[in-house]
Every structure is written in C-alpha cells, then in structure tokens.
Amino acid sequence: MIRAAVLAAALVALPAHAQFNFDLNRAIESVRKLGRATTEIDEKQEIEIGRDMAARLLGAAPLVNDARLQRYVNNVGRWLASQTERPGLPWRFGVLDAPQVNAFAVPGGTIFVTRGLVQRMRSEAELAGVLAHEIGHVLKKHHLKAIQKGAQAELAGEALSMAMRDSNSEARAKLVRFGSEIYSRGLDKSDELEADRLGVVIGSRGGYDAYGLPAVLQMLQAMNAQDSAVALMFKTHPAPAERLDALTEKMQPTLDAYAAQPSVVERFRQALQPK
Amino acid sequence: MKAICILLLLPLLAWAEPAAVIRATELKKDPATDAPTVAELPESTSVDALERRGGWTRVRAAGAEGWVKMLALRYGTPGRQGESGLAQIFNVARTGSSGAQVTTGVRGLDAESIAGAQPNPAELQKMQAYAATPDAAAAFAAQAKLQAVAVEEPQ
Numbered sequence: 354m355i356r357a358a359v360l361a362a363a364l365v366a367l368p369a370h371a372q373f374n375f376d377l378n379r380a381i382e383s384v385r386k387l388g389r390a391t392t393e394i395d396e397k398q399e400i401e402i403g404r405d406m407a408a409r410l411l412g413a414a415p416l417v418n419d420a421r422l423q424r425y426v427n428n429v430g431r432w433l434a435s436q437t438e439r440p441g442l443p444w445r446f447g448v449l450d451a452p453q454v455n456a457f458a459v460p461g462g463t464i465f466v467t468r469g470l471v472q473r474m475r476s477e478a479e480l481a482g483v484l485a486h487e488i489g490h491v492l493k494k495h496h497l498k499a500i501q502k503g504a505q506a507e508l509a510g511e512a513l514s515m516a517m518r519d520s521n522s523e524a525r526a527k528l529v530r531f532g533s534e535i536y537s538r539g540l541d542k543s544d545e546l547e548a549d550r551l552g553v554v555i556g557s558r559g560g561y562d563a564y565g566l567p568a569v570l571q572m573l574q575a576m577n578a579q580d581s582a583v584a585l586m587f588k589t590h591p592a593p594a595e596r597l598d599a600l601t602e603k604m605q606p607t608l609d610a611y612a613a614q615p616s617v618v619e620r621f622r623q624a625l626q627p628k
Numbered sequence: 629m630k631a632i633c634i635l636l637l638l639p640l641l642a643w644a645e646p647a648a649v650i651r652a653t654e655l656k657k658d659p660a661t662d663a664p665t666v667a668e669l670p671e672s673t674s675v676d677a678l679e680r681r682g683g684w685t686r687v688r689a690a691g692a693e694g695w696v697k698m699l700a701l702r703y704g705t706p707g708r709q710g711e712s713g714l715a716q717i718f719n720v721a722r723t724g725s726s727g728a729q730v731t732t733g734v735r736g737l738d739a740e741s742i743a744g745a746q747p748n749p750a751e752l753q754k755m756q757a758y759a760a761t762p763d764a765a766a767a768f769a770a771q772a773k774l775q776a777v778a779v780e781e782p783q
Binding site: 404405407408409410411412413414415416420423424427428429430431432435436440443444445446447449450451452453455463467469475477533534536537550551554555557558559560561562563564567568571572574575581584585588594597600601603604605607608609610611612613614615616617620 | 645647680682683698699701702703704736737738739741742743744745746747748749751752754755756758759760761762764765766768769771772773774775776777778779780781782
C-alpha cells in the first residue's frame, strides 16, 4: 500500500515538474530494494502499448483499401466483443493487405485478419469464429502476459516503469518490439487452445453457427504446411488437426447445441466482392 | 496483382475436396443424427467433401452420397503438396529486371517483415475511422437475424 502511494504520488508529480525526477528515481529505487518492483500493466497502459504494437503491424502490411470491407469486419467483430466480459475496450478490427493466411490479436482490443485468410472463408460465421478466437486472446490477456514475462527478464524494474510511463522512451520502444516479436514466435500452445474454445463460445453467443471456427481449421488443415502462405501461422500455432481434436474433445456439446444458428453466407459474399 | 487474386481464388472454386473419415462413421441421408443411415464408413474411408451445413458435411463416398459429422473428417493433402504461388510471385517481384531486390508491397506478413516494420500511424488512424459503435453493430447483427444467446465458457 505504501509502495503504491509513493509511486502514485511520484508519477502524478512527474509530468509537470521535471525536478521531481530525482524523487521518482528514489522512490523506484526504494521499491526495487524491497524486491517488489511493480510490473502490473493496467488497462490504460494495455491500450497504449497495444496501439504502438498495432501501428507496427500496420507498418508490415497496410489495411486493404476497401472501406466497405473494413466497416463490415468491424461490425462483425464489435458485435462479438459486445458479448464478452470486456465490452468497454476500444475494439478495432482490420483486414491487412497481405496474401498470407493469418490473424493477430493486439492487447487492448485491436484484431487483425489477413486478406489471404478472409478470401479463403465461406461465411460470416467462419469470419466470426476467427475474430472470436482473437478476441479470446485479448480477454485472457495472453499477449500482455507474455510481454510482462519477457519484460521482467529484459528490462529492470526502473526501465519497465519508464516504459509504462513514457511512450517516447527507449524502454517503451523495446517493450513494443518485444511484444511484436510474439507474432513471430507464437504464444503457449495452451493459450491457443483456450482461444479456440473461446472462439466457439463467443461466436455462438453472437448467434452464429458454432462450427465457424472448426470449419476454418479444417480448411487450414487441408493446406500444405510447407506452403509459404501459411508458414508463419503454422509455425506459431498448434497443427490444425490437433486443434480440431481438442475442440472435439472439449466442445462437442456446445458445438452441437448451436450448430443450427445462421452462417450468414450471402452477406459475407457481398462484403468480399471487389469494389 | 491480377495474377495474385486469381491464384488466391482457386481454392474457393474447388468443388470436391478429398478427405478421409478419422473414425468409423455413419453416412446419413440428411444432416441429422436421427436421419436414416445410407452406409457405414469404416475408419480411413476416402471421401469427397462437397459442402458443409452446421456440424455436418455432405460427402460422396464409395458410390453413395450423404452427410457425415464434420469433425469426423480430416482433409487429405495428396495432390495439394504444392505452393499456393506466393513464393514464386515474390521471387519474380523481388528480382526485377536489374536483378536488384525491389520492395513490392505484396511481400506481406512474414516473420522478417514484422521484425523490421516501422510504425504506420496513418494506417492506425484510418483503422480508428472504420470502428463500429456497439449500437451500430447490434443493428447490423439484427439485419442478419442474429440473436445473442448466453453460452458458458467450458471449465
């Protein structure tokens, strides 16, 4: 409690008065000496770090230049996000102009899906299943926890505190870089399987055919793992067959209970038609 | 650019997908457990998958047609071992007439491009503008007769 109060006081004082720098450093130093340097990332910081990470992904691939498609995907995604325990996040959805097959969740509620993946889908329920899987990562803070874990190893308490506080700091750049590396390295397998279960749950909550996500996984399973279009996605996720087995084992009752909900094929086809 | 689009559309046009059943499965006349059984398919029976409806996939197997549980199917890759064409396109695009590497923008998202990416604040701003409000999204869902239901997260 005392630690929190000292830190809070120092943080409030900092932006207005640079001379408090010294006090802040002393406060952090004393916290560190106690061996209890805080590494908690609150929701505001989660959103800020997520924006930086999203900007970097958009630097690797821009949005598909199709306002109608982008609004369509935002409507589907926002509807699903409203069915979750974090409806108040600034949810944003984007289709990246990349031929590869992949999707990404960014802390704070930004979700990307690639053109290559969307073009291989056959219904809105399939899109919903994929978006719901990514929403699941955000709800469970999978990337954020991985960042926290890595940051603790890479940045000392003081630098981490700086990364949180100052969006222009070198420490923040390092944190964002580390966060972006997760997209090449992948999360824990258990995180992916949990997101798959949530993909079925949240898609069903939105009123969609519960088999949307399994259908996409089957489509992926039919693709050659050596194909460069899926190389990164396959490297960073469990094999589709394993994911399907895990869903069959854990989710069969849910899948069957909501299998008859709409797939919404026609609206999906129209949204994908070239402008 | 056109070539890429055509290549990406190919899998969509495929009518029958080769697959196999991963366990002994009943081939049903209709997509329902209580529908009459057309045939008993032993484990590993090869089938052609034709379409999906909910948890069921319509297949052609051993001269008969019917529905099997979708999750009883695994798609086979024989004949699909090739590339979807991305690597070839990149190779051509990146070599160019001078032999020097050219950045084409179609490279897209691989580990390398993500690692080397610079922030693109303009695109981020564009994305904010496409955001949907909860109310708009609810109206959008209603248009397709989607109804929110309470579904528990499995423990």
